[in-house]
Amino acid sequence: MTVLIAGCGDLGTEAGLRYAAAGHRVVGWRRSPGRLPEQLEGRAVDLTGTLPEVPADTDTVVIATAAGERTEAAYRAAYVSATANLLDALERDGVSPRRILFVSSTAVYGDFGGGPVDEHSPAEPGTPTGRILREAERLLLERSPAALVLRLSGIYGPGRTRLIDSVSSGRAVLPAEPQWTNRIHRDDAAAAIVHLTTAVEAPAPVYLGTDEEPSDLADVLRFLAAELRLPAPPAGPTSTTRGGDKRCSSALLRSTGFGFTYPTYREGYRAVLAGEGVRHP
Template identity: 35%
Template sequence: MRTVVLGCGYVGLELGRQLRDRGHDVVGVRRSDAGLDAVADAGLDPVRADVTDPESLSDVPDADWLVFAASSGGRGADAARRVFVRGLENAVEAFAGRDDPPERLVYTSSTGVYGDHGGDWVDEDTRIEPTTEKTQVLAEAEDVALSAPFPSAVARFAGLYGPDRYRLGRYLTGPVTEGYLNMVHRADAAGAVRFALEEAIDGVVLIVDDEPVSKWEFADWLADECGVDRPPKRTKEDRLDAGDLSEAARRRILTSKRCSNRRLRELGYEFTYPTYREGYRAAIDDYCDD
């Protein structure tokens, strides 16, 4: 199958490598020279295009499978809407209008669309309540994906980690504010999208590992494994009382939930890194070697 990955970045490159290794053709679409170089270095076919520029999408070849994994570059809600909503609409329209439209679309979203659930468990049946402009945009984009004129799935990623995104310094140094971590290693984020494509999975799927963990518990485990003192802790109230927080940071602190991967497990996906213990092993070994 030919897969076109629009926004072939941190997860997209790993997805492309996994698909390539399984005999599929992969086109990685980026809008910058540096991005195209990374696509080529991964052994994928690089194509320059920008989802916010509909005309540029005519340079992208037809796709059997289409993956929308573009990033807004960490910018605000307006930029996010241009990429995630308008960009996805552009992509759906461009590929749906072709003589050979895609057989399947996967849009990569975020568990941030759930908002705050007071530490309770959430799954695909839980009502989403986005609390920020950016997560509201992600929810809008999910609607665009699920209403596409070809079968589609929404992959809601938990917090991504892996090569270049291990957060040892943050959790070893502290102070660590209480709350839950919902995580998934990049290899499994990409693997779950690959699985959704190959197994023709529709609808919403949470992409999260087996064990959401409290930040305090994770920080203590990480310190013990690295052989250093456990970091200082602080409550949410202590952090909120500090008075140096942006509104977005306050919302993140007040947002708490535990994400369930039951559907993904029941569908048959097998994790490479079922929990943070396996996923952080390489980073811990590197830390100890240094």
């Protein structure tokens, strides 16, 4: 049985290594496959171009591309065109995977004024890039009965240290008003991809992938400063949260038996600060 990872970057590679460790053949498609680990069969593929033959025994497809830049054209290419093109290739080759999981983002939810968000909340993106992600989700869900969407909140993990760097460099500012943020450690995101595609018999069409504790940005910054043995950052003017102010719930994911290795930012950032894991290039 083959797992095809379309857009095999940091998250796709980590998921791929987990499928490989479970005994699956894993094929990773990306434009520059040279640095993929040996457990994965890399192949140079531009998902917006002519696609090679899909392995006939492909059981699972994971679409984990990312747009290289925050423009509508780059988002459309990486998410909508790549997904449509991949579905065309599956049809062309007569391959019907059991599961096709699209890695999406909680950016498809607009601003909820700090309110709760789950899979039943209206996905009405407040940004053009969020609307393009939503379009790619719809396209997949409408075209394939095997479709599954995993909406991840902010990914942090090995090498993904934007917030840590802002504290250690002294640039961080504690917002005066509460600012809810949602995040997931990369390894939990990868584990959720494998879990939903291999261990859940009748998955729902959409899951939120976010840890167990939406957190006020100021609490996270204070925690990081304490871990780094630095003074708490100074208070400053409130900036808007990029993902929109909301508290995302992963109760549905957890109801399928999924357990987080890093249930909150505290365990996750401690592991990152201890240098655990590597970012896949």
